[in-house]
Every structure is written in structure tokens, then in C-alpha cells.
Amino acid sequence: MSWLPEPVEKLLEVALVGELAVVGPNGRPIVHPLIPLYDGERIYMHSSTLFSKKLEHIKRHAQVSVSLSDPIAMKGNTDRATIQGSARVIEDDPHSQWESLILGLWRRKEPVIDSFLKQRVALPLFFERAVIEITPERCLFWPGGDTSVAPVISTSRSEAA
Amino acid sequence: MPRVEPSELSRLDRYPFVVVSWVDDDGYPVSVATTFQTDATRSEVILRAPAGDAVAIPTDREVNVMGSHIRPTPGQGYDERRYLQLWGRAAQPREGRTVFTATRAWGWDEAEMPFFEYSERSVPQSRRYLELLSAAAGRPIRPRLSLGWLVLRTTRLPFLSATLIPVLLGILIALRHGAFDIWLALLTVVGASLAHLAINVTNDIFDTLSGADEANVNPTQFSGGSRVLIYDLLTLRQLLTVALALFGGAAAIGLLLVWLTGSLTLLLIGIAGIAVGIAYTAPPLKLVYRGLGEIAVAIGFGPIMLLGAYVVQTGRLALEPFVVSITVGILVALILYVNEIPDRTGDAAAGKRTLPVRLRPDTIIGGYLLAALLAFVVIVVGVASGLLPWPTLLALAAVPLALRIHTGIRQHYESPYTLMAVMGTNVNLNLIVGGLLIGGYAATLIATALLR
Numbered sequence: 001m002s003w004l005p006e007p008v009e010k011l012l013e014v015a016l017v018g019e020l021a022v023v024g025p026n027g028r029p030i031v032h033p034l035i036p037l038y039d040g041e042r043i044y045m046h047s048s049t050l051f052s053k054k055l056e057h058i059k060r061h062a063q064v065s066v067s068l069s070d071p072i073a074m075k076g077n078t079d080r081a082t083i084q085g086s087a088r089v090i091e092d093d094p095h096s097q098w099e100s101l102i103l104g105l106w107r108r109k110e111p112v113i114d115s116f117l118k119q120r121v122a123l124p125l126f127f128e129r130a131v132i133e134i135t136p137e138r139c140l141f142w143p144g145g146d147t148s149v150a151p152v153i154s155t156s157r158s159e160a161a
Numbered sequence: 162m163p164r165v166e167p168s169e170l171s172r173l174d175r176y177p178f179v180v181v182s183w184v185d186d187d188g189y190p191v192s193v194a195t196t197f198q199t200d201a202t203r204s205e206v207i208l209r210a211p212a213g214d215a216v217a218i219p220t221d222r223e224v225n226v227m228g229s230h231i232r233p234t235p236g237q238g239y240d241e242r243r244y245l246q247l248w249g250r251a252a253q254p255r256e257g258r259t260v261f262t263a264t265r266a267w268g269w270d271e272a273e274m275p276f277f278e279y280s281e282r283s284v285p286q287s288r289r290y291l292e293l294l295s296a297a298a299g300r301p302i303r304p305r306l307s308l309g310w311l312v313l314r315t316t317r318l319p320f321l322s323a324t325l326i327p328v329l330l331g332i333l334i335a336l337r338h339g340a341f342d343i344w345l346a347l348l349t350v351v352g353a354s355l356a357h358l359a360i361n362v363t364n365d366i367f368d369t370l371s372g373a374d375e376a377n378v379n380p381t382q383f384s385g386g387s388r389v390l391i392y393d394l395l396t397l398r399q400l401l402t403v404a405l406a407l408f409g410g411a412a413a414i415g416l417l418l419v420w421l422t423g424s425l426t427l428l429l430i431g432i433a434g435i436a437v438g439i440a441y442t443a444p445p446l447k448l449v450y451r452g453l454g455e456i457a458v459a460i461g462f463g464p465i466m467l468l469g470a471y472v473v474q475t476g477r478l479a480l481e482p483f484v485v486s487i488t489v490g491i492l493v494a495l496i497l498y499v500n501e502i503p504d505r506t507g508d509a510a511a512g513k514r515t516l517p518v519r520l521r522p523d524t525i526i527g528g529y530l531l532a533a534l535l536a537f538v539v540i541v542v543g544v545a546s547g548l549l550p551w552p553t554l555l556a557l558a559a560v561p562l563a564l565r566i567h568t569g570i571r572q573h574y575e576s577p578y579t580l581m582a583v584m585g586t587n588v589n590l591n592l593i594v595g596g597l598l599i600g601g602y603a604a605t606l607i608a609t610a611l612l613r
Contacts, residue, residue, distance in 0.1 A: 016239050017231050021182045021190030029182040029190050029225040033244050049304075050283040052290040067192035069180050073231055073239070084189040091294060095305045110238030121310040122382065125287045125392055126280060128304045138189070140215060147195050150213025 002041050003156050008068075008081045008141055012038035016109060017073040020045055020132070022054050022087075023061040030057060036066055037105035043083065043134040044102050048126045049094055055130050058087045064134060071145065080145040084138040091130035098129040164204035165247060165263040171201040172245050172268070176228025181208060181251075181261075183224045191216060197226075206247065206261040210254040218251045218259050226261055243270035275578050281378040288393055303393055315365075315389050315403060316358040322588075323462050323493045324357040325350065326595030327486060331470025333602040334482045337550075337609075340475040345421065349473045352414030353466055359407035360438035360461075364449075365390070366400055367442035368513075371450075377507025379577035383584040384500040385507070411435075418473055427472045434465040450513045454501070455494040463490020484543040485598065488556070491536040492591040495529065499570060499587045503577035526571050533563040536594070552608075553601035559594045566590060 002009060012018075018036040021029050032054050037044040043066055047055055058064060064087045071078045090097065106113055120127050140151035173179065182192040193216040198207045206226055210218065218224060229244035245268035252260045269279060287304075295302045306314065313319070332346045365386050368374045374386040389395045395403075415431040440446035441457050448457045467486035468478060498516060501508065502525065505517040517525050540556050543549035569583035 016233055017229065019180050019182070019192055019227065019229065021192050021225070023184055023188070023190060027184060028223045028248060029184050031180065031182050031192070031225050031227045031246055033227075033229045033231075033242070048280075049287040049290045050280050052286060055290065056293075061188070063187070063189040065182070065190040065192050067180050067182070067194070069178070069192075069194035070229070070231075072233065075233075080194055082192045084191070092298075094291070094294070094302065112234075112237040121306060121314055123277070123280060124304055124306050124310075124314075124394060125284060128287065128291070140191075140193070142194075145194070147193055147211040147216070148209065151193075151215060153215060 002136075003154070004083070004136055004139055005141055005152070005154060007079050007143065008083065008139055009038065009040075011068045011074055011077060011079055011081055012036055012043060014075045014077060015068050015073055017070060018045075019067040019069065020054070021065045021067065022057040023063065024057055025060065030054070035106070035109060036068070037102055037109070039105060043085070043136065044105065045132040045134065046098055046102055046106070046129050047132065049128045049130070050125050052130065055089050055091070055132070058089055058132060062086045062088070064132075066134060069145075078145040080142040080147065082140045082151075083134075083136045084140075085134045085136040088133045088135075089130050090133055094128040094130055098131050101131050162264050165249075165266045167201035167204070169245075169266045170199055170204055170206070170247070170263055173197070173199050173206065173226075173228050173247070175243075176230060176245070179206070179208070179226050179228050181211075181218055181224060181226050183219055183222055193218075204249075204263050206263060208251070208259045208261055210257050210259045218254070218261075220251055220253055223248055224251045224261060226263070241272070242276075243272065244268050277380075277578065278378050281380060284391060291393070306394055311389070311394060314387050315362065315395065315400070316407075317361045317365075317387055318358070320361065320496075320588075321354055321357060322592055322595075323496065324353050324466060326591065326599070327462055327466035327489045327493075328353045328470040329599055330485055330489065330595070330602065331467040331482055332474060333599060333606070334467075334479075334485065335471045335474030337602060337606055338475060338479065338481075342474060345418065345473050346470075348414055348418055348421075349470050352411055352418065353470070355407050355414065356411035356434060356438065359404055359411055360441065361387075362400060362404040362407060363439060364442040366397070366404060367444075367447075368511075371442075371511050371513070373504075373508055373511035373513045375507075376510040377504050379503050379507070381500075381503060381577060381581045381584065383496075383581065383588065384504050408435075422473055422476055424472055424476050426476070426478060427469065430465055430469045430472060434461060434469065437461045437465065449515060452514055452516050452519050454515060455498050458497050459490035459494035461490075462493035463487060481543075481548050484539060484548055485553075487539045488536045488598070489591075489595060491532055491539075492594055495532055495536075496588055496591055498525075498529065498532070499566075499580075499584055502570070502574060503580055503584075522574050526567065526574065529570055530564075530567045533567065533590075534560075537563070540598075550601065550605040552604040553598055555601045555604075556594045556597040558597060559590060562586065562590050562593065 020032045034045045065084045067082045138155045193211045227246035231239040232241035247263035248265040249263040369390040419428045463486040471482040501515040509518045573580040
């Protein structure tokens with residue numbers, strides 16, 4: 001059961017790109033534009049082993065954030081949000097585990113992925129993938145996307161209380 | 162402290178807003194979108210300070226400023242991916258503005274570096290990651306493909322058409338000359354195919370070991386090798402086993418054919434074929450590394466394959482199959498010739514001095530036209546001299562296609578991925594001319610049978 005505000009869930013459901021911020025080995029923030037997937041409770045992002053440095057960073061430092069900021073990537077929705085949380089890398093079988101976990105959610109946002117998957121032979125390493133499972137813990141929300149106004153903050157703990 | 166070059170920083174102006182990120186005191190990254198202006202000469206970005214203590218840009222730690230862009234494509238997903246991120250420090254805000262000084266930049270724009278090239282450049286990271294994952298899991302975790310795809314990729318099976326055309330032509334010409342044995346024909350097709358696949362795999366081994374394939378970051382479906390070793394889809398030992406099995410099969414069938422036909426000529430052709438195939442990439446000759454790859458391929462897929470198939474049926478050499486083999490050899494060599502164009506940077510880095518590495522683009526483009534036209538002229542001369550049956554002139558229907566390929570090479574010479582369509586058409590040219598020649602011979606045989 002999600003505690004995220006409903007407008008933020010709407011953003012997650014339509015967003016084609018969100019900015020995943022992770023912490024690099026020297027404490028530096030590193031940001032990756034990725035497609036965010038949402039199952040109503042957790043946020044899922046995913047990465048090919050080709051671009052897997054982010055996975056190494058997450059395994060070293062699990063705290064991450066996901067920013068939803070670009071109205072073009074969110075079907076014109078101008079709301080903005082940043083969700084902080086803890087991430088877990090799921091990588092037991094990079095060849096096929098991701099398909100059972102997130103392919104359905106991915107397909108809904110990026111239908112063309114099915115035709116790419118049929119051509120797996122052309123770019124086999126792209127489809128060796130790990131899943132980043134993010135449990136939201138704190139949310140900063142800017143209705144209308146205006147960040148000159150302080151964000152509305154909610155947390156999983158406050159909702160639980 | 163080094164600063165980001167003005168030319169790099171000014172690229173941020175392509176984005177309507179930026180996302181500013183840092184790591185908060187609890188260890189969580191925080192991100193907030195805001196508007197900005199750049200002052201490229203000072204490597205500075207003037208950020209509108211976001212409101213609220215929770216998103217006050219800190220001045221005591223490193224800050225990331227990123228612009229990113231996509232274009233949604235309804236029903237598909239998105240394209241036009243690009244982003245630029247800067248790292249640096251922010252100063253105390255003044256009058257609602259925060260000055261950010263950039264000291265490092267990193268980004269990607271798929272319009273400048275195509276996704277496939279970006280992926281190829283990232284292959285070492287994938288290998289490293291999977292090695293670490295294997296060590297952590299205590300079991301090998303490697304990339305996989307289904308058996309069918311792996312066979313297709315490893316052997317480069319679709320290129321087998323280059324073998325089937327000369328072999329079928331050799332058999333048809335023999336039939337025209339009154340000699341045909343179905344079992345010998347089937348054995349020829351299988352043996353020649355195995356030899357071709359063995360040579361493909363062997364070339365891959367040597368190109369990978371020499372570093373030529375790894376240095377090539379613009380592979381296409383037609384060029385750059387199978388990459389099964391580079392991607393770790395197979396080990397070197399496994400690939401060697403495949404090569405030996407294919408060579409073993411080809412040699413066994415070749416020897417069986419020599420025994421069945423009793424032809425010493427066939428034995429010599431077979432030995433020459435295997436020698437040319439191996440010498441193509443293997444030391445000490447490494448013909449393709451010396452700009453002689455096209456000649457080796459023309460000989461291998463022209464006279465050797467076509468005359469070999471003819472000799473299996475007839476037991477002797479003849480001028481007619483030799484003339485046809487010149488056309489076929491040239492067209493197969495042109496497949497290699499065009500496929501080497503996008504590989505030329507990687508090939509040069511690995512010391513593989515192919516013709517596109519050695520010669521100027523204009524020479525290569527002109528050379529294509531000359532060679533392609535020569536392939537058709539040979540047919541005309543063959544018919545005019547009475548050696549070839551006139552229906553083989555059907556092959557001339559493909560001349561416009563050759564001219565279109567020539568134009569395509571000129572237009573896309575510098576772009577590996579847009580050249581890919583031209584490479585595909587060039588492969589088809591060989592198939593179409595081969596098919597038309599086969600059709601011409603089939604029509605001749607049918608007409609001869611009907612008139613008897």
C-alpha cells in the first residue's frame with residue numbers, strides 16, 4: 001500500500017524519464033535519466049550491464065532519489081516531485097529475471113521494447129539487465145512544478161503514524 | 162581547480178531547465194528543478210534558488226546540475242535522448258540567485274554518438290560488472306543467447322548465400338554440360354557450407370585476438386565480426402571447438418567427394434580453398450590485413466567454389482564456369498569491400514590495412530563502381546563470345562541496383578549506421594545477380610529440354 005500523495009503516483013504512472021540520483025564512491029551525486037516504473041508500492045528502474053556503474057554505486061550506498069521534473073516526459077503534467085528512498089539491486093539472473101519482474105510495466109510505457117526484445121541477437125548485452133527496486137521513504141512535491149514555492153513534504157513514517 | 166570549457170558549458174543552454182542534486186546530511190540525494198542562465202566564459206551557471214530549507218542548495222559539498230531531454234513518440238516510447246551533467250560548487254544565494262561553478266562535465270547525445278556505438282564502448286564495463294557479480298555469487302554469471310540465435314551469430318549464417326550461389330551455378334553449368342549427380346550435388350552444398358562457416362568462425366578468432374574487432378566500436382549486422390568472444394557469449398576454447406568441428410566436417414566431406422569422383426583436380430581446389438580461407442586472417446599471411454582480402458574472397462567464392470562444384474560433377478575444368486565465377490567472385494568481394502568501410506577506424510587501430518584503410522574515400526567509391534560494372538561486363542563478353550547462354554544477360558537487370566549502391570556509398574560513407582542499409586542492398590545485389598544467373602541457366606536448360 002503506497003503512502004505517496006496521489007498526484008505523485010500519477011506522475012510515476014506516466015513518466016517516461018525520471019532522474020535517478022545515486023551517490024558515487026567519493027560521496028558525489030551522480031544522476032541518470034531512466035524510465036521509472038511503478039507498481040503502486042515501489043518504484044522500479046533498470047539498467048543494462050553495459051551501463052552498470054550506477055548499480056555498483058547503489059550496492060555501495062543504497063540511498064537514492066528519483067526526480068520527476070520534465071513536463072514533456074510526463075504527458076504535459078507540470079507537477080514535480082522528488083522521491084527519496086532505499087534501493088536494492090536485483091541481479092540474480094541478469095539474463096531473464098528482469099523480464100518476469102518489470103517487462104509488463106516497461107511495455108506499458110515503451111511498447112517498442114517488444115520489437116527490440118525480438119532482436120535480442122543484435123544487441124545481446126543490452127538485455128542483460130538488473131532491476132533497481134526503490135522503496136519510497138520521503139517525498140517532496142511541488143504542485144504545478146513551481147519550485148520557487150517550498151515543497152510539500154511527506155514521509156512513509158508520518159503516513160504510518 | 163579545473164573549470165569546464167565554455168564550449169561544453171554552453172551546451173546546457175539547449176535545455177529549458179536543470180535539475181540540481183546533492184547529498185543531504187542523512188546520506189540521501191536531493192534533487193530539485195529550477196531555471197538557470199549560463200555564463201560560459203566564467204564556467205558558471207546562475208541558478209534560481211529554490212524555496213524552502215529542504216531544498217536550499219548547499220555550499221559545503223559537491224553539487225550536480227543536469228539538463229536532460231527526450232522526445233516522446235506515442236505508441237513507441239521516446240527518442241532524441243541527450244543529457245549533460247555538471248559537477249561543481251554553489252555559492253551562497255544572493256537576491257534569489259545561486260552561482261554554481263562547474264569543474265567537471267559528462268553527457269551523452271545520441272545524435273552525436275549513436276546508441277549502438279555508446280553500447281559498444283560500454284562493453285568492457287559489462288564484462289567487469291559480470292565478473293564482479295560472478296565472484297560475489299560464487300558461480301559464473303555470463304551473458305546468454307538462445308541456441309538458435311547463438312548459432313546464427315557465431316557462424317554468421319546469413320552470409321552462407323555467398324557460398325550457395327556459386328555452388329548452385331557450378332552444378333547448373335555442369336548439368337548444362339551433361340553431368341549431374343544429386344548425391345554429389347547435396348554433398349557439395351553441405352561441404353562448401355561447412356567450409357564457409359568454418360572460415361567465418363576462424364576469422365572471428367583471429368580478428369578478436371588481434372584486437373581488430375574490439376577496436377571497432379561501430380559494428381553493424383554486416384561488419385565488425387560476430388563479437389561472441391568480445392561479448393563473452395562463448396569462450397575462446399568453445400569457439401575453437403566450433404571452428405575445428407566445422408573444418409573437420411568440411412574436410413571429411415571434401416575427402417569423401419575426392420574419393421567418390423577420383424578427381425585430383427578437386428583435391429587441389431579443396432586444398433587451395435582451405436588455404437585461402439585460413440590465410441585470409443591467420444598469420445603469417447593475414448591477407449586481409451595487407452589489403453588483399455578482396456582478392457582472397459573473390460578467388461575463394463568465385464573460381465574455387467564454382468569450379469569446385471563443377472569439377473565434382475564433371476571431373477574436369479572448363480572455361481564457361483570460370484567466366485561465370487569471375488562475376489560471382491567480384492560481387493562477393495564487393496560485399497567485403499563495402500562492409501570494410503565502417504570498420505576502417507577500428508581496423509586501422511589494429512593494424513588491419515584493408516583497402517578502405519589504405520585508400521582515399523573517393524578512390525574506394527570509384528573502385529566500387531568500376532568493379533561492379535566489370536562484373537556485368539564479364540557476362541556481356543561471355544555471352545558475346547558464345548561461352549555463356551544468352552538468358553544469363555538477365556543479370557544485367559541488376560545494373561541500376563549497383564548504381565544505386567554506388568550513390569548510397571557516396572552519401573553515407575562517413576556514417577556507419579546509415580551506411581548499414583546500403584550494405585544490406587549490396588548483399589542483396591549479390592543475391593539478385595546470382596539468382597538471375599541461376600534463372601538464366603535454368604531457363605536455358607528448360608528451353609534445351611523442350612526443344613529436344
